[in-house]
Amino acid sequence: MQSSARDIVIDAGTGSVSGANTRERTAIGLLRSAMAVLQPMNDLGFSYVARGVRKALPSSKRMIYVLGNDSRMRTDFCDAYWSVLTKPNYPYETAIRRLIVLSRDVPYGFIDGGANHGFWSIIVSGPEGGRKPVVAVEAASDTFEHLEDNRRLNGGRFTALNRAVGAKSGEHVRIFGVKHEARSTVQPSAGAKPILDCETITLDDVAAMPEFAWLTKFIVKLDVEGVEVAAFSGAERLLAGDTVFVYEEHGSDSNHGNTRHVLDTLKLRVFWLGEGGAREITDVAQVTPIKKSRRFGYDLIATRSQFWIDRFERLLGNQPTTA
Template sequence: MEASLRQADGVASERPLAFDRKSGRLSGAGVIDRVAVLALQAGSVITRPYGHRGYRHGCKAVATVVADRDIIVRLNEDADFAIPFCDGYWSRMLNPRYDYEEEIEAFLRCAADLRYSFVDCGANFGYWSVLASSRPFGRQPTLAIEASPENAKRLGANALLNGDRFRWLNAAVGGQAAGFVRITGARHEALETLRLTENEPDAVTVVSLDSLVAGGLVDASLPVVVKLDVEGVEIEALTGAERLMHRDCVVICEEHGSDTTHGITRHLLEEMS
């Protein structure tokens, strides 16, 4: 029985695995894949009240019984987002009742009738870039920037999956367009940036938001919306956006709950007002 199930799943693994968040439809899945998705969904429901704490461990356990491949999550009728099957962070998107960073989504939905340039700093696999450039969100001209070379590969794959409708860069956002950094860490959503004194293998170039505008990668003739989630270097990135901030610009920043000084908000209010 087990052998026949695995044989059936082997045939299914040759087809693209996809999940539609709106309809709940799962395609390209064998029996084991379907059970795995149910487990991932249940795990999200159970751990969601606790900020998905411990969810990663469950995903890791489920991953041991399925093929190593991607699953495409359909976010809306014009947005596909590919992630590793059983990814410890993004698998929560298989729970249709889970809303990822709903404050950002609400803002972008409200602005869908406007025309603006969207800059996704710390894009990871490109979730917000895929959405902002999709039809329900106004098909905004979008630039995604991701420092991690491994994450950037997935970012590029998601751009291709959606018709290459947004630009992307493998670069780190900093205070000025100079120098190099190395990206370290074991979890793709929680990496750290190490400043380097010179170029070396796996080094990543540093860019500034102002330099991207000057280079024509961001159309500043439009209002600009910047999503800034760059793992601890937000203030440095804002320093490199001084000219941009004097234009028609909105910045959406992540401020970690453990920062009792509210450093990013304080910097915006006191240094850049």
């Protein structure tokens, strides 16, 4: 993996910084100070701080975050979403990380639905995740450019697809949203104008790619901003096999629609592996206390595979659970 003289390199674990001048180090210091204040409040307002810092202290350089041994992710300078990683050991999506650690010994394929810049594709395909085969799927073409850059930065060790996860493959969809972390094929309001377009692919068709030949077990991460039900519709074979899904429940959805669909329609078993201890979710009402903020998505784990269920039940039996 190569960085250039035009990259600022930040170790996401230790916090060490290299390649930054005085102004850029000041910007990083301001981001970290803001995180110290705002993290206890679920990072409320941090994106505004990052944009303000970038405007006040601009730089043409980009930032590379060292995510682990042999794993790096490059972003724009003071990216409003990814700059949380300037805080050493920031607990990014702890439920997914816990699942990956729990499954490191399992030969599985990883489908990164809604990959964004490729954070989890980098981790899972690297030594921390056991170097699993990965296909990263990202719909927005401008965000896909960052994903492809990070694929090359990490030696091309995962596959990247510029597609939108959908119920059927080959359909044309429009993409809405300004923020790269919140792009969706769902029109947010009447009159909202699309900014990009894309072709769809089903999860089953991704799983059938040569990268996953001979594999029978999968982890599917679904961060697809409102089209989770459609994504599940295109995953009949995966649902019938040894697959575990990580899907997002948004804090703003008081009806817990995705979990309701997963429990009541798909009849999957659901587990929470985030902060506060691992536990099974058997009723949508149990999701309410998990959602601490309306601004965030919360990752839940769903499966009907006995292989994965046995693994989660052993985890539940080996540690305390809390309500």
